[in-house]
Amino acid sequence: MDIDLTGNVALVTGAARGIGRETALLLAKAGAKVIINFIKSEEKAAELKNDISAAGGEAEIIKADIAIPGDVQTLFDFVRATYGRIDILVNNAGIIKDNLLLAMKLKEWDRVLDTNLRGAFLCSQAAAEMMMPNHSGKIVNVSSIVALHATRGQANYASSKGGLISLTRTCAVELSGKGIQVNAVLPGMIVTDMSTRVLKRAGDRILERIPAGRYGNPADVAKLIVFLCSSHADYITGQAISVDGGMSIT
Ligand code: NAD
Numbered sequence: 001m002d003i004d005l006t007g008n009v010a011l012v013t014g015a016a017r018g019i020g021r022e023t024a025l026l027l028a029k030a031g032a033k034v035i036i037n038f039i040k041s042e043e044k045a046a047e048l049k050n051d052i053s054a055a056g057g058e059a060e061i062i063k064a065d066i067a068i069p070g071d072v073q074t075l076f077d078f079v080r081a082t083y084g085r086i087d088i089l090v091n092n093a094g095i096i097k098d099n100l101l102l103a104m105k106l107k108e109w110d111r112v113l114d115t116n117l118r119g120a121f122l123c124s125q126a127a128a129e130m131m132m133p134n135h136s137g138k139i140v141n142v143s144s145i146v147a148l149h150a151t152r153g154q155a156n157y158a159s160s161k162g163g164l165i166s167l168t169r170t171c172a173v174e175l176s177g178k179g180i181q182v183n184a185v186l187p188g189m190i191v192t193d194m195s196t197r198v199l200k201r202a203g204d205r206i207l208e209r210i211p212a213g214r215y216g217n218p219a220d221v222a223k224l225i226v227f228l229c230s231s232h233a234d235y236i237t238g239q240a241i242s243v244d245g246g247m248s249i250t
Helices: 018-029 042-054 069-083 106-134 155-178 196-208 218-228
Strands: 009-012 033-038 058-063 088-091 137-142 180-187 240-243
Touching: 009 018, 009 069, 018 033, 018 042, 018 058, 018 088, 018 218, 033 042, 033 069, 042 058, 058 069, 069 106, 088 106, 106 137, 106 155, 106 180, 137 155, 137 218, 155 180, 180 218, 218 240
Parallel strands: 009 033, 009 088, 033 058, 088 137, 137 180, 180 240
Antiparallel strands: none
8 A cells, every 4th residue: 555645745843853753754755745843953854854855855944833823823834935735734743841740830731731732733723724725634643642541740741642632533523524634643652862761760661561562663653644644544533543562452
């Protein structure tokens, strides 16, 4: 089953590294023109753009903090000015600021919710507005299995990722009649910069809970995202799909 995204314009938020980077690369290899959003590492974003060009694809980079409405406006102004359309949005940007409930500071709560949930809302709103006249589009939200399976110290992160599933369902209901499908992916333990600390601290214990017997890698998640962005997934919407080597069923 080949995936051909030729002619599609895709925006991946937080794409300079990790799952976002791999997703941007695979979308480009499938033929999409990719907009790489980054917040800090311009060097890494530029390196990804070069890797995409070397593979025969096309990409642009744009700095924006998706938690800030003005930045999201700038981001979508750039999309409009560069390509005049958007077909795929991957709400990938995310952060963790773990703390136990009683110790959690308001700014830890706010920054995580503003990035992981409000950012996805702002980008979805802007993308859907551009997708609607074309009567087609795909939005994929990168949630997490912690949305459904509680872990200590993640009240803010789990709430943001649970909120993303609810956002996914609501957007799917509102937009499916307009030819736009909205889904969420729920990664388990994926080896990226984000998971380095927890893997060092509790890696062995976590591995015991993964029936597949290994941690995930960014490509495991990116392949699912790219499938959901393709026409093969035209009849799938409002779903929250785990990609976790079976971790969530143990
Ligand atoms: P990562 O830290 O490598 O990547 C996150 C990216 O988001 C970074 O490039 C970061 O700069 C960017 N980002 C953060 N805040 C931003 C903002 N305000 N605006 C724009 N970009 C911003 O981690 P990752 O593991 O690749 O995470 C990607 C997504 O996958 C996140 O949403 C994360 O919550 C989710 N996830 C990861 C795992 C895991 O085990 N790694 C598991 C479940 C879900």
